[in-house]
Amino acid sequence: EVQLVQSGAEVKKPGESLKISCKGSGYSFTSYWIGWVRQMPGKGLEWMGIIYPGDSDTRYSPSFQGQVTISADKSISTAYLQWSSLKASDTAMYYCVRGGYFDYWGQGTLVTVSS
Amino acid sequence: EIVLTQSPGTLSLSPGERATLSCRASQSVSSSYLAWYQQKPGQAPRLLIYGASSRATGIPDRFSGSGSGTDFTLTISRLEPEDFAVYYCQQYGSSPFTFGGGTKVEIK
Numbered sequence: 001e002v003q004l005v006q007s008g009a010e011v012k013k014p015g016e017s018l019k020i021s022c023k024g025s026g027y028s029f030t031s032y033w034i035g036w037v038r039q040m041p042g043k044g045l046e047w048m049g050i051i052y053p054g055d056s057d058t059r060y061s062p063s064f065q066g067q068v069t070i071s072a073d074k075s076i077s078t079a080y081l082q083w084s085s086l087k088a089s090d091t092a093m094y095y096c097v098r099g100g101y102f103d104y105w106g107q108g109t110l111v112t113v114s115s
Numbered sequence: 116e117i118v119l120t121q122s123p124g125t126l127s128l129s130p131g132e133r134a135t136l137s138c139r140a141s142q143s144v145s146s147s148y149l150a151w152y153q154q155k156p157g158q159a160p161r162l163l164i165y166g167a168s169s170r171a172t173g174i175p176d177r178f179s180g181s182g183s184g185t186d187f188t189l190t191i192s193r194l195e196p197e198d199f200a201v202y203y204c205q206q207y208g209s210s211p212f213t214f215g216g217g218t219k220v221e222i223k
Contacts, residue, residue: 035212045152045160045203045214061211062116100207101150101165103172108159 002026004034004096004106011112012086019082020109022096029077030054032098036070036081039108040092050100051079086113117142117206119215127223134191136218138204143184148208151180151189154217155200163202164189194220 007021022034035050049060053072060070072079079096091113096106118141128134138149147167152160162171164180167187177192191198199222204215 037214044217045154045205047205047212047214050210050212059210061213063211095159100148100212101162101205102152102160103162103165105159105161 002098002104004098004104006094006096006106006109009110009112011114013115014086014088014113016086016113017082017084018086018111019080020094020111022079022081022106024077024079024098027098030074033100034072034079035097035099035102036068036079037095037097037102038064038092039095048081048094053077053079086111088113088115116211117144117209117213119204119206119213121202121204121215121218123218124216125219125221127221128194129223130194130196132194134189134194134198134220136189136191136202136204136220138182138187138189138215140185140187140206144187144206145208147183148206149180149182149187150205150207151178152203152205153198153200154203160203191220196222 003025005023030053033050036048038046048064051058051070053074069082093108098104120139122137149167151164154160168180201217201219203217
């Protein structure tokens, strides 16, 4: 069974750093793109970027380029989304997804940034 | 960047009725790489349709997708109570992949 299991909810202060994770199982992790999708409270879905764990090829949405870093460790079938300095506007649910069209979704990681 | 515009924003219908949702792209979506998702409150979205018209695994046949180029449609032939939700289209033909703003299907 294909699963994407994300790390738990986070509460952070503005300016802090954060790295959340997404562990894939039940399929060949290096053979599918893994992406990240943001959903701010009460809002729609936003595509942030994707990575191909097989060769670490990474693409970003212009809206998120330079704001976040997407990475993957294929030895442990895990993808990451990280921030070096969080803002209150980063408060959102973040989903990891598999593929170009997203046939599997993680359960979501709620990130709350508040002073 | 391809901008996807979904209409209407909200669709008020009764169970048993037919729902027609539109997704229009600002430029042609290559190879009909267009997907549709359903999201219910408190849940992650679920893939319904990919490749503009192929149903994902386990999706009932009352859901169908059509279209090509810049105009795409999701049709729910007869609404079931569990179909009232928000629906998003997404293109994956060119990076950055983008989502539409969503259509909420609510009970009339």
